[in-house]
Amino acid sequence: METRDDGAPRRGRPRSEEAHDAILAASLALIREVGFDAVAMDAIAARAGVGKATVYRRWKSKELLVVEAIGRIVRAVPDPDTGSTEDDLMVLMNATLRMYADPATSALLSGLVAAMARSEPIARAVRGGFVGMRREALRRVLRRGIDRGDLRGDTDLELALDLLSGPMLYRYLISGEAVDERLARGSVHAVLRAFAQDRSTEGPNLEVVR
Amino acid sequence: METRDDGAPRRGRPRSEEAHDAILAASLALIREVGFDAVAMDAIAARAGVGKATVYRRWKSKELLVVEAIGRIVRAVPDPDTGSTEDDLMVLMNATLRMYADPATSALLSGLVAAMARSEPIARAVRGGFVGMRREALRRVLRRGIDRGDLRGDTDLELALDLLSGPMLYRYLISGEAVDERLARGSVHAVLRAFAQDRSTEGPNLEVVR
Amino acid sequence: METRDDGAPRRGRPRSEEAHDAILAASLALIREVGFDAVAMDAIAARAGVGKATVYRRWKSKELLVVEAIGRIVRAVPDPDTGSTEDDLMVLMNATLRMYADPATSALLSGLVAAMARSEPIARAVRGGFVGMRREALRRVLRRGIDRGDLRGDTDLELALDLLSGPMLYRYLISGEAVDERLARGSVHAVLRAFAQDRSTEGPNLEVVR
Amino acid sequence: METRDDGAPRRGRPRSEEAHDAILAASLALIREVGFDAVAMDAIAARAGVGKATVYRRWKSKELLVVEAIGRIVRAVPDPDTGSTEDDLMVLMNATLRMYADPATSALLSGLVAAMARSEPIARAVRGGFVGMRREALRRVLRRGIDRGDLRGDTDLELALDLLSGPMLYRYLISGEAVDERLARGSVHAVLRAFAQDRSTEGPNLEVVR
DNA sequence: TCCTAAGCGAGACGGTACGTCCAGTCTTCGT
């Protein structure tokens, strides 16, 4: 974001790290308090004890700032390898479940989605951020599932990923129903069944699943 | 919206239907032209040839108006009964596909999602509107699939619905990848496979899976 | 105002006198409560228990209504004839003083003045109304003063009238100082002195002035 | 208006003088074009090439702005000292006459009067502004008249001022008759006569009047 | 006795201005 790898000699007062952190912290706090798109830049700057120009010097728009602020929340995505495809998937699904359950995160989601639609840079940032990390983690697990023979070799990985991530999103954004472990486990089972090795030829895969 | 079936005698000049329709039409036109949240109430009123008060008399906020306007777009949802569960599902999925493909509708989706999150009334309106209609149509088809023996009797209908609707939403909002027939057909197949009657035995498959 | 002396046969439901009176009463009450130009026609109609059309059927504009309402306050102007020009004038001045002192009337004055400037019909109505009545009464007294020999025969009556009425208005509207008997008596004395018969002879009075 | 003499260090971008002046100029121009209370803040801001917030940052309401704008019109009040009280007074009266004759000023007067009645701050501003300046100039002349012996030592100065200013105001606002030199000269003569030293005797002049 | 014109309360209508609030930029200090 504020890379300065141009080798230029960098003169003048250096940027304050405290300011940077204070802005991100203030953004998060305000987003939690009033919601994604009721946050005002004036309020963020005031809360951070910072001038508005200082904010805009670092982020080109409110949305880009908020995206980065949100990125702070979800830092680490697990990379499980228990030997069981189902268990591995459930580890990741439970992590996502926790994100939906956390009021701090969930309140942002829909506003974030709107911001992504409005602006391709934001969309890229989000896709390259925690969304991409989660997706990549799931992909690794699924690939191991294929290697292990739990899933067919011709499994459409992208489809499988969407079958795992889509239902939770849909419930959260649209139907407003519970995003809980029942849903997570149901999605996982559905994917495992849908892309399972054919029983008749390769022997009963259901045994394998466990 | 402003039904008045309370038997009260309804005094004063009645609200103008022309104004009502003109407002909705103007809203739709403007939404298509400038997008969901760049629409201005002033512009809607002006375009409709109507005072702002006339708009606010009917809808408490811009979002509620726009929600209703959007509801106008998608009126009829097909109710197919071809004899094949897969074909029936694909008819509905294709209808949804067309909605995502239609620039008029798709541009609104993310803004609408954000509005739902901001406001419970809007969420209710959307859920009760075209979202509910599509969901109900899918549910009917799935139930016929169960009756026909294509799907197991203990199929988790809500999960199946989310597996059908979620991936398209996810792709559209998050990953930005194509929402096409390949995805639709893949989702349908996955659901049919996941909830298929076990061919070899009649035993409840959940026992087996676990 | 709503004369109907055209000899036409007057068909249909006659106008309600109660409504008429209620409107005037409501106008006065509201003017007293919120001031001349903070009165809203909606409020007047509501307070009078009357539809707005009923108001506009009788008065073409808010200002014309308010003018008539104000006219109700000051009905009778005295017509004193005590034998003393000074005493007669003071009777009238005291009546005007009471008008300025009455919060009900005084609050209206400035708004009324603005309305007169905005609209010639209003100006005419006011001039022909209580302003004209007061002026006429003063004029009669002054004429008797001339007849009696208290004032010179060539007295500029209009100037004298303005010298009597202007200072009170000025204090009330502009300087905000007390409009009291001291001012009234001072004005009367000034006029009597200024237009007094020359005591010594009929000699040129301009000599005297300088 | 927005003095900042409190010794505080005044941080942030200072208010733009160009904007300030542009707003006042635009206000005056619009007032002349459309009249005192048909001026719209939007129009003023647009004409001045300024955001509305910039206007409201300086003046709390339209009226306060317009008052200050009007104050700009009449800057200098003459301070004549010809040796003749009558001539001195006529110099000032003629200046006032010109103000009433100038369409730019006169159109504002009644609206201004209403604004004064509505709001004490406005009244104070006007009284402290050009009204006060004129009044002070008249007062100085009258005092010299007393020193010179043209007027009695016990002359009620305030009364004399009101006798000079009131009639013009009254004609302008109420009777609608000409505010011309005849009126001005008549008022001056009346005041000079009314407060003249008694030539013949030193006896109290009130005896004479009665 | 019915007809028809006008009035009635209620409240919606088109317009217009209000004063507030943000976004993103710019300008003054002082560090």
Next chain:
DNA sequence: ACGAAGACTGGACGTACCGTCTCGCTTAGGA
């Protein structure tokens, strides 16, 4: 050249009021 502070343009927001228009209803006189 950074920092905080805060003013800048521009434009949407939702409210309030004016004077008009339309409902369904009532009240008269004339047929």
